[in-house]
Amino acid sequence: MQFMEDYSEPLPSVFYQTPQSESIYEQRNRKRFQEVYGLSDSFSSSDETLPPPALPPKQRQLASSHSASPSSSSSSSLSGQLQQCASGPGPGETESALSLSASNSCLNHQGSLPVPTSESANDEGGEGEYVNLYSSNQANGDVILSNGDSSCGAEDSLQDSASEHSKDPADREGWKQKCVDSELTSEEVDELYVMDHDEIMSHLTLKQENDDGPDVRAGSGDILLVHATETDRKDRVLYCEAFLTTYRTFLAPEDLIKKLRYRYTRFSLSSDIIKQRASKNTFFVLVRVVDELCLVELTEDILKQLMELVFNLLCNGELTLARVLRKNILDKVQQKKLLQYTNSLKTLAARGVAARPGTLHDFRSHEIADQLTLLDAELFYKIEIPEVLLWAKEQNEEKSPNLTQFTEHFNNMSYWVRSLIIQQEKAQDREKLLLKFIKIMKHLRKLNNFNSYLAILSALDSAPIRRLEWQKQTSEGLEEYCTLIDSSSSFRAYRAALADVEPPCIPYLGLILQDLTFVHLGNPDLINRKINFSKRWQQFNILDTMRRFQQVHYDLKHNDDIVSFFNDFSDHLAEEALWELSLKIKPRNITRRKTEREERT
CATH class of the missing domain: 1.10.840.10 (Ras guanine-nucleotide exchange factors catalytic domain)
Structure with a gap:
């Protein structure tokens, strides 16, 4: 597409206009949130956050264990839930019973997931017995999503230190060290820990009065990520969409998934209402990231990370969230396999197609x-x-x-x-x-x-x-x-x-590509060593035109x-x-x- 050769530079204000209204994205997010959690308490019509959500399964289980015997009853209950999940979808749930063939190189060496027994369910490193997470007809020749033997223990250890974390410096330093040992720097840990909205905004560079463009002009990659997880604020809907559309320009998908995992794990087992909401919003953003992964981005590293997270969700009793994420992964892998199969059929069909005789005037x-x-x-x-x-x-x-x-x-x-x-x-x-x-x-x-x-x-x-x-x-x-x-x-x-x-x-993509190239070359990636989000906002608005027409x-x-x-x-x-x-x-x-x-x- 080299048709528009005399490309003239448009005014920057052209790229600050969002084609789709905020309400369209808000409605779409509310629907997706309902699919994940079964309710829409994270999206309100005001800028204020709503009352706290109900406790997820793990917290309800922990709360009930304080009033009963703390040992065998809780463990056996979790083991029973895992066995129920392991039996696969019921008769009315066949749409999620997708399988993977053994041809997937990144999966064919895996077995089924290790489920902790009643004695080891709460231990950090317990391996337990291996059971099939899918229906019985997948046992022969189909590959089960799983992870390594020790991943559950490693992440459980991280969750244990995070579960009752307050502002105690000793607890915070302990959690920081675990994250540092897991390939995150101390600075990243500090920023991924931030929850308070005012504190988040204080880390961002905001636009000056009467300036064009987004409210957020720049910020570190981690603070931009944390700000995107504030999905319960109506005034942040478009910001979140812009972040999810453009994060690849400063953060690889596998790194984003890793950071979201740490933030979710950090708050998921806390009984604090604010931390529960932070974990819920973070997981929702993670689901959105998986939803919008390109098929070419389904690398072994990303699949491994996601499968480990599914496993750890099961270990912690978050069966609904595990099922949602597992279905997402399977859908993506199935799409990739279907695309490869379809392309091969088109290649074969093209060999036997001959042009119809005649003229265009026919x-x-x-x-x-x-x-x-x-x-x-x-x-x-x-x-x-x-x-x-x-x-x-x-x-x-x-x-x-x-x-x-x-x-x-x-x-x-x-x-x-x-x-x-x-x-x-x-x-x-x-x-x-x-x-x-x-x-x-x-x-x-x-x-x-x-x-x-x-x-x-x-x-x-x-x-x-x-x-x-x-x-x-x-x-x-x-x-x-x-x-x-x-x-x-x-x-x-x-x-x-x-x-x-x-x-x-169907727009002409040549101009869209030229606009994106103009914005990319004409704006710095960094402002005072922070990610130039104003540049990403322009890229988002250009791409939003295309997204609008694809729907x-x-x-x-x-x-x-x-x-x-x-x-x-x-x-x-x-x-x-x-x-x-x-x-x-x-x-x-x-x-x-x-x-x-x-x-x-």
Whole structure:
């Protein structure tokens, strides 16, 4: 996508405007929170926090153990709960009974989870007996998510020191040392410990009065993370979304998961109401992080961390949370396997597909526009937001496979259009075909498909095509379509058109990538050695435009005849061949009538 070559710098205020309203994100978060906890007490209509939530299973168990015998009854109860969870989902819960095949290299060496017996349930290092967490039909050939023998003991030890932590310096130093031993620095431990909202805000650099942009201008990575876990504050909804969208620019996903685990573990067993809420909000953010992981980010390290957390949740009686996280992991792995399988089927199918004989004139223009839109939409909806963010920084095709596929589709379509026109031997046939594509563009505009619209426009306005002789009426008609992507005033016409459309819509990703690159190169990563969050806020708003359009799909019917005629746009000439044919049709020494647009320039 190299069409918009005359990129002019937009005003920074362009990137401070959030396309989607805060209420949309708030409703989505409330729904997801209900799926995790079964209630929505973390999202209110005011800026104040709500009354404390009910105690989770582990706290209820601990509270009841103080009034009864502290030894065998509590342990046997936990063991019974674990055995019940280990038996797998019931008849009405089959949707979560997903399995993993032994082909997953990062999982095939694992066994089932060790569940502590009544004697070892409260010990730090007890191994216990191994039981299957899934239904019995997964026992043969399917792999069970698990973790190593000692992980539960290690994290239980950390939780034990955190369970009754107050502001006692001795307790705090002990917990800090455990975290330092687990690859976190003392400074990170101090910042991950912060709970008080005023203290969090004191660590952040805030915008000055009358400044544009977000309230938070900068902060350390850990303080930005802690601030994002304040999900019970309505005025922090967009901040949390911006953090989750852009954290990869300063923090790797595996490191974020590690830090969220420590913060959750730090507060999860405390009886203090504020710490309970901090742990609940932190776990919710962790679920969101897993929800939005790219499939290419499912590394062995991340899967191992998540499986260890599932295991430790089980050890601590948090069966509901363990099940939610386990289902998340399995869904992601299944998606990755399904994608690999689908891609292999497409490769095999493509070998047996032949282009349908005939011409473009055999089909109605609006039907062609519909099929172009369906093909674009199929690829557009697969693109994951982090792919676009990372592409502007790294241009790594391995990290952005869906974006790369979408870009190749755009380029192939554009060269296919050029090839169809220039391969016509008669001038009147070329003219007729060019007018056909203009009609198709008209219908694409009605469909809000700016991707195919600009792919065709870039072909019609390319040098090998533009230099040929065309009727004045045809040239002037094409100029009207070119005004949409006029680069003057930072593509004001296109930005205005995009802002006015209602989904479904497929935007032109070339400009989104150029905007992201402009923001990345034009703003420092750090301000006074703190993460420049104002830069991330601009990146979030650019990406939010794309996310908004991915949420609404087209309702169009598939036409096999037209799609077969396209033949994946593989039948096109290279740039050199296009120039050879163009020069053959009209040698360089023959002058051509200039269009009004060329005369103005």
